[in-house]
Amino acid sequence: MTEKELRVSKISSGTVIDHVRAGQALNVLAILGIDGSGGEEISIGMNVPSDALARKDVVKVEGRELSQDELDVLSIIAPDATVNIVRDYDVAEKHRVERPGRVTGVLECPNRNCITTADEPVETAFEVLSDGVRCEYCDTIVREDLADLIAD
Amino acid sequence: MRHDHLLTARQLSREDVEEVLDRAAELDADPSAARERNAGTLLGLCFFEPSTRTKMSFEAAIKRLGGDVVDMGSVDSSSVKKGESLADTVRVVEGYADALVLRHPLEGSAKMASEYVDVPLVNAGDGAGHHPTQTLLDLYTIRETAGLDDLTIGIMGDLKYGRTVHSLATALTNFDAHQHFVSPESLKLPRSVRYDLHEAGASVREHTELEEVLPSLDVLYVTRIQRERFPDENEYQKVAGQYRIDEATLEAASDDLTVMHPLPRVDEIAPEVDESYAAQYFEQAHNGVPVRMALLDLLMEGER
Ligand SMILES: [Zn+2]
Numbered sequence A: 001m002t003e004k005e006l007r008v009s010k011i012s013s014g015t016v017i018d019h020v021r022a023g024q025a026l027n028v029l030a031i032l033g034i035d036g037s038g039g040e041e042i043s044i045g046m047n048v049p050s051d052a053l054a055r056k057d058v059v060k061v062e063g064r065e066l067s068q069d070e071l072d073v074l075s076i077i078a079p080d081a082t083v084n085i086v087r088d089y090d091v092a093e094k095h096r097v098e099r100p101g102r103v104t105g106v107l108e109c110p111n112r113n114c115i116t117t118a119d120e121p122v123e124t125a126f127e128v129l130s131d132g133v134r135c136e137y138c139d140t141i142v143r144e145d146l147a148d149l150i151a152d
Numbered sequence B: 001m002r003h004d005h006l007l008t009a010r011q012l013s014r015e016d017v018e019e020v021l022d023r024a025a026e027l028d029a030d031p032s033a034a035r036e037r038n039a040g041t042l043l044g045l046c047f048f049e050p051s052t053r054t055k056m057s058f059e060a061a062i063k064r065l066g067g068d069v070v071d072m073g074s075v076d077s078s079s080v081k082k083g084e085s086l087a088d089t090v091r092v093v094e095g096y097a098d099a100l101v102l103r104h105p106l107e108g109s110a111k112m113a114s115e116y117v118d119v120p121l122v123n124a125g126d127g128a129g130h131h132p133t134q135t136l137l138d139l140y141t142i143r144e145t146a147g148l149d150d151l152t153i154g155i156m157g158d159l160k161y162g163r164t165v166h167s168l169a170t171a172l173t174n175f176d177a178h179q180h181f182v183s184p185e186s187l188k189l190p191r192s193v194r195y196d197l198h199e200a201g202a203s204v205r206e207h208t209e210l211e212e213v214l215p216s217l218d219v220l221y222v223t224r225i226q227r228e229r230f231p232d233e234n235e236y237q238k239v240a241g242q243y244r245i246d247e248a249t250l251e252a253a254s255d256d257l258t259v260m261h262p263l264p265r266v267d268e269i270a271p272e273v274d275e276s277y278a279a280q281y282f283e284q285a286h287n288g289v290p291v292r293m294a295l296l297d298l299l300m301e302g303e304r
Helices: A025-031 A068-077 B014-029 B052-064 B086-094 B109-114 B132-145 B163-172 B191-199 B233-242 B271-275 B281-301
Strands: A014-021 A041-050 A054-062 A082-087 A090-096 A102-104 A125-129 A132-135 B042-047 B068-071 B099-104 B121-126 B151-156 B177-182 B203-207 B219-222 B258-260
Touching (some): A025 A054, A025 A068, B014 B281, B052 B068, B052 B099, B052 B281, B086 B099, B109 B121, B121 B132, B121 B281, B132 B163, B132 B219, B132 B258, B132 B281
Parallel strands (some): B042 B099, B151 B177, B177 B203
Antiparallel strands (some): A014 A054, A014 A082, A125 A132
16 A cells, blocks of 8 residues: 555445546545445545546545445446455455446436436436436436436 | 337338338338238327327328227326326226327337337337337338438428437438438537437538538428527527528429428428429328338237
């Protein structure tokens, strides 16, 4: 562990999301639905110097391991992220996020005229494009502010 | 047809389109050709917004096939008012019919509805989304008049909200077509349609003036620009006049230009144009019946 990484405190067990694009740390938490209300201990490093990205964000969540579904969604806003699952102060698993072909039930469609925004038994579904997402129901393409689409 | 439902023009391959158009041509020549196999079939009409013509066209199609309709009725009198979900409505109507036709004001409604039914479902317009049967009859008309290969087509009017335009542009990517889009700046094609055209590698150009492209066109597809799209009346008047077709406009066009319109028109095509050889919009509307006959015949084939 380098000296720079020490700026964000070590965790005993949980998840470290590293190499998040600078400025996206809060969106990462939003996309994962983590706001501290569950009592989780969260540390965030923003604009931390990094060899690979020049500046990056780091997110550490104590006591919580990310599921594959969560990693898939994470990839949309943090495609370069690496995810370390820590158990007993040791990195037990290392993951790279992979962009899924589609994400379901996570993002809300911004088109108010889309059937997924109506009171119908339908789960949202988005095709993941190289530079955004596309609603599989109404075809709306979103490229900016994806974190705003995260369902509450 | 390899499809269970017809939801968007995007799902149609060149082979699918040709199969429907060939079958339509057969049925146009001999409307009784498919009567035996379709006699007694029932088509469920679920129209959640009024569309007299599209509805009549489907009714005519199934009746000419020897079948009949069961009609949900107008939205005012239906269970929709009582708060029933679309998912429930189509599941109920499915129990009465061999195929369903859905018109609904929300985008994606046909796709969602199709997930709840096993009989073939045809999207007859979902909000600003898709209108694939209109596209099939448009393609039929184009094939009859100008041909679908090496086609230069101008698509003009409200390209942003015009679902018939979205479906047509997408379907034309199956063919060797040069597409010119003519519209006011504020009513240009939406992002999703541009994306599809780009992905398909389509030959596409955008214009604000018809004069730039008119002489090179084989087909000019005109759509209505709605007053409601403009914040003030003056803006609308300026734009509306600029995209109006009359005899004088056609002087700059090629002698075998075909003028099309999904109808109803308001004043974007002057009545004097109706008399010209170019006018094909009433023929286009008529083609809705054989094309919808062909489509229903093919979709229900899988059920028999
Ligand atoms: Zn949508």
